[in-house]
Amino acid sequence: MNKIPVLEIFGPTIQGEGMVVGRKTMFVRTAGCDYSCAWCDSKFTWDGSAKEDINLMTADAIVQRLKELGNNTFDHVTISGGNPALLKSIDGLVDLLHENKIEVALETQGSRWQDWFVKIDDLTISPKPPSSKMETNWTVLDDIILRLNQHHRLSHTSLKVVVFDQTDLRFAEEVHQCYSSIPFYLQVGNEDVEEAGVDQVANRLLKSYQWLIDQVMTNDRLNRVRVLPQLHALVWGNRRGV
Numbered sequence: 677m678n679k680i681p682v683l684e685i686f687g688p689t690i691q692g693e694g695m696v697v698g699r700k701t702m703f704v705r706t707a708g709c710d711y712s713c714a715w716c717d718s719k720f721t722w723d724g725s726a727k728e729d730i731n732l733m734t735a736d737a738i739v740q741r742l743k744e745l746g747n748n749t750f751d752h753v754t755i756s757g758g759n760p761a762l763l764k765s766i767d768g769l770v771d772l773l774h775e776n777k778i779e780v781a782l783e784t785q786g787s788r789w790q791d792w793f794v795k796i797d798d799l800t801i802s803p804k805p806p807s808s809k810m811e812t813n814w815t816v817l818d819d820i821i822l823r824l825n826q827h828h829r830l831s832h833t834s835l836k837v838v839v840f841d842q843t844d845l846r847f848a849e850e851v852h853q854c855y856s857s858i859p860f861y862l863q864v865g866n867e868d869v870e871e872a873g874v875d876q877v878a879n880r881l882l883k884s885y886q887w888l889i890d891q892v893m894t895n896d897r898l899n900r901v902r903v904l905p906q907l908h909a910l911v912w913g914n915r916r917g918v
């Protein structure tokens with residue numbers, strides 16, 4: 677089947693995270709995840725609560741919807757989820773976006789490989805730290821990085837680790853040490869994914885950002901790194917579709 681299970685298409689907005697933070701982009705959010713992170717801010721993609729909202733769409737229909745929403749005001753689309761890497765059918769969407777001169781970014785956790793990864797312009801791999809309660813399969817992650825390297829795609833790749841506490845920070849060090857040539861991003865954990873108030877979310881995030889900066893500044897294992905909060909959460913809190 678080459679249809680794609682889609683939960684959200686939205687934008688234009690700014691990429692709030694990681695290697696192309698601030699970039700004007702549209703989002704396509706797919707349904708389904710092989711993980712169930714304790715603090716996932718997109719639980720509706722895998723916990724069944726939004727299963728009625730899943731749209732099985734062709735690549736053509738997705739691009740048509742993106743154009744309805746964004747007209748000519750975008751040239752970049754971020755595919756996130758859930759885990760889009762569960763879906764072979766994303767291949768055709770990436771090709772169609774490229775045919776339309778639109779760049780493509782991907783958010784994934786590094787638990788599955790897809791051959792279409794080598795076509796992604798901005799590929800973010802985000803292994804999950806202990807606070808998520810998930811276990812990284814290092815063999816799979818190694819294999820993904822190896823394949824990207826074989827295809828000369830590391831210049832299009834970044835690693836991003838969400839950090840909530842000291843234990844997560846040790847995990848981040850480990851990931852950075854293993855793959856030290858890949859641009860590395862530390863992302864502030866959002867502890868308030870149920871909070872409706874924008875100011876409350878922003879205040880808490882800024883406090884956590886300060887803590888994370890302080891930790892990283894004095895850490896000699898985290899030198900060639902970038903430390904970022906989720907910019908969209910600072911602006912819009914936990915609102916969906918931004």
Ligand SMILES: C[S@@+](CC[C@H](N)C(=O)[O-])C[C@H]1O[C@@H](n2cnc3c(N)ncnc32)[C@H](O)[C@@H]1O
Nearest residue numbers: 715716717718757758759783784785802865866
């Ligand atoms: C919802 S996930 C979807 C893509 C993919 N499943 C992944 O985790 O990389 C998108 C990004 O949001 C991050 N994220 C999810 N919940 C978060 C939270 N509570 N605080 C900070 N970042 C979070 C993930 O780590 C990931 O980098």
Ligand SMILES: Nc1nc2[nH]cc(C(=O)O)c2c(=O)[nH]1
Nearest residue numbers: 690691692693756783908918
């Ligand atoms: N603005 C904005 N930036 C994002 N970066 C990664 C997101 C995601 O949920 O994958 C995300 C999102 O949902 N919104």
Ligand code: SF4
Nearest residue numbers: 709711712713716758
């Ligand atoms: S891997 Fe991503 S989408 Fe899946 S549960 Fe974790 S944060 Fe959520």
Ligand SMILES: [Mg+2]
Nearest residue numbers: 717718756906
């Ligand atoms: Mg998000």
